[in-house]
Amino acid sequence: MIFNNRQQEIGDRIEEELKISKWKDWRWQLRHSVRTLEKFEQLTGISFDTNEKEDLRRTFDKFPLSITPYYLSLIDQDNFRNDPVFKQSFGGIEELTTLKSELADPLSEDSDSPVEGITHRYPDRVLFHVSNICSMYCRHCTRKRKVGDSDFVPSREQLRKGIEYIKNTPQVRDVLLSGGDPFMLPDEKIDWLLSEVSKIPHVEIIRIGTRMPVVLPYRITNELVSILKKYQPLWINTHFNHPNEITTSAKEALAKLADGGFPLGNQSVLLADVNDCPRIMKNLLHKLVQNRVRPYYLYQCDLSEGLSHFRTPIGKGIEIMESLVGHTSGFARPTYVIDAPGGGGKIPVMPNYILSWSANKVVLRNYEGVITTYEEPSKYEPKFCDRDCTNCNLDLKLNEVDESRAIGVEKLLSDNNDTISLIPEDNERIARREEDAG
Numbered sequence: 001m002i003f004n005n006r007q008q009e010i011g012d013r014i015e016e017e018l019k020i021s022k023w024k025d026w027r028w029q030l031r032h033s034v035r036t037l038e039k040f041e042q043l044t045g046i047s048f049d050t051n052e053k054e055d056l057r058r059t060f061d062k063f064p065l066s067i068t069p070y071y072l073s074l075i076d077q078d079n080f081r082n083d084p085v086f087k088q089s090f091g092g093i094e095e096l097t098t099l100k101s102e103l104a105d106p107l108s109e110d111s112d113s114p115v116e117g118i119t120h121r122y123p124d125r126v127l128f129h130v131s132n133i134c135s136m137y138c139r140h141c142t143r144k145r146k147v148g149d150s151d152f153v154p155s156r157e158q159l160r161k162g163i164e165y166i167k168n169t170p171q172v173r174d175v176l177l178s179g180g181d182p183f184m185l186p187d188e189k190i191d192w193l194l195s196e197v198s199k200i201p202h203v204e205i206i207r208i209g210t211r212m213p214v215v216l217p218y219r220i221t222n223e224l225v226s227i228l229k230k231y232q233p234l235w236i237n238t239h240f241n242h243p244n245e246i247t248t249s250a251k252e253a254l255a256k257l258a259d260g261g262f263p264l265g266n267q268s269v270l271l272a273d274v275n276d277c278p279r280i281m282k283n284l285l286h287k288l289v290q291n292r293v294r295p296y297y298l299y300q301c302d303l304s305e306g307l308s309h310f311r312t313p314i315g316k317g318i319e320i321m322e323s324l325v326g327h328t329s330g331f332a333r334p335t336y337v338i339d340a341p342g343g344g345g346k347i348p349v350m351p352n353y354i355l356s357w358s359a360n361k362v363v364l365r366n367y368e369g370v371i372t373t374y375e376e377p378s379k380y381e382p383k384f385c386d387r388d389c390t391n392c393n394l395d396l397k398l399n400e401v402d403e404s405r406a407i408g409v410e411k412l413l414s415d416n417n418d419t420i421s422l423i424p425e426d427n428e429r430i431a432r433r434e435e436d437a438g
C-alpha cells in the first residue's frame with residue numbers, strides 16, 4: 001500500500017478523489033509541485049502568521065520554492081518545524097544571511113568550465129550539467145545560485161557543446177551527468193544523450209547523479225530503466241539525507257534500479273538539525289545498504305550563499321566517522337569529504353588512526369581505543385621506478401592501461417621526477433630570491 005492517508009488527503013486537495021494512478025504519475029506530480037506559500041498552506045493545513053509570511057516571501061523571491069506533492073506528504077504536520085523533510089524543502093529567513101566567506105559559487109565550477117555545461121576539474125573525468133531543473137529545490141543546494149534561474153530543458157544543440165568537448169578530450173574516461181537533475185529530461189532525450197556519450201570510444205563509464213528516488217520516486221519507471229539498461233556500465237548515485245526519506249515508494253524505485261543492474265551509490269550532505277547525529281546517520285546508512293545502495297560520500301556542507309544555518313563544524317563529521325569505523329559494516333560507511341572552496345576538489349577526512357612511527361614499527365589505534373603495533377617488513381627493497389613498465393617484473397598488460405603522468409603530491413613521491421617541493425605561486429621568500437638574483 002503506497003497511497004497512505006496523508007497522501008490521499010493531499011491528493012484530494014489537489015483534485016477531488018484523486019486516483020492512485022495519477023499520484024504515481026511523475027508528470028502529474030511535477031504539474032502540481034508546490035511553488036507558492038499559499039499552495040503550501042492549502043495542501044498541508046499548516047499556516048504561518050503575517051510576519052513570518054512576509055519573511056518567507058522575501059526568502060522565496062531570492063531562492064524559489066518547489067516541492068513535489070510526494071515529498072510534501074512526508075512532512076509531519078504536527079511537528080513540522082523539527083521535520084527533516086520540511087527543513088530540506090521549505091526555506092526560512094535564515095537563508096538570507098550570508099557570511100563573508102560564503103559565496104555564490106564556492107567550488108568555482110563556473111571558472112573550471114571549458115564549455116557551457118562542463119566542469120572539468122579532475123584529470124580523467126568531467127561533470128556534465130545536462131539539465132538545470134530539479135523536481136524539488138533542496139534548500140541546501142550547493143548550486144543555489146542557479147536554482148530557478150531559467151527553468152528550461154537544454155536543447156540538443158546546447159548539449160552537443162558538452163558532447164563535443166568530451167569527444168575532443170581523450171583523457172576523459174568517466175562522465176558524470178548531473179544538473180539539476182538529469183532525470184528531469186524526457187525519456188527520448190536521455191536515450192539520445194546516453195547514446196551520444198557512450199559512443200565516444202574513450203568514455204569507459206557514465207554516471208548519473210539524481211535525487212529522483214528521494215523526492216519523486218515515481219520517475220523511476222520501467223520504461224526509464226529499460227532505456228538506461230542499454231548503456232551499461234552505468235553507475236547511479238542518489239542523495240538521501242535522512243532515514244525518513246526511505247519510504248515504500250523510494251524502496252520500490254531503488255529496487256527497480258538495482259534489479260536493472262546498476263551499481264547504486266548515495267551522497268549525503270551533513271546538515272545541522274537534520275542529520276548531524278551519529279544515530280540518525282547510522283540508521284540511514286543501514287537502510288541504504290538494505291536497499292542495495294552503497295553509501296559513497298558524506299559531504300561537509302559547502303560555503304554557498306544561504307546555507308549558514310545548515311553548516312556544522314568539521315568536528316561533527318569526524319565524530320560521526322568515529323562512530324562508524326569498526327562499529328558497522330565497512331561497506332555501510334561513506335567517505336567523509338570536504339569540497340575545497342575555490343575548486344580544489346574533494347578532500348577526504350578521517351579521525352587519526354596512526355599514532356606514531358619508527359623505522360620498523362607503526363603504532364595504531366583501533367575503534368575500541370586498543371593501541372597496537374604493526375611491524376614493518378625487514379626485507380622490502382624500494383624499487384626504482386622510472387615509469388618504464390616494459391622493464392618491470394610486475395605483470396601489467398601495457399595495451400590495456402593509459403600512460404599516466406604523476407601530478408601533485410604523487411609527483412613528490414615518484415622516482416622519475418626531480419621535484420622536491422611544491423611552492424605556492426605567491427611565496428614571498430621565493431619572490432625575494434628572484435629579486436636578489438635580478
Ligand SMILES: *Cc1c(COP(=O)(O)O)cnc(C)c1O
Pocket residue numbers: 119120121122125126127176346
Ligand atoms: C565530485 C566531482 C567529480 C567526481 O568526483 P569523484 O570523487 O570521482 O566522485 C567530478 N567533477 C567534479 C567537478 C566534482 O565536483
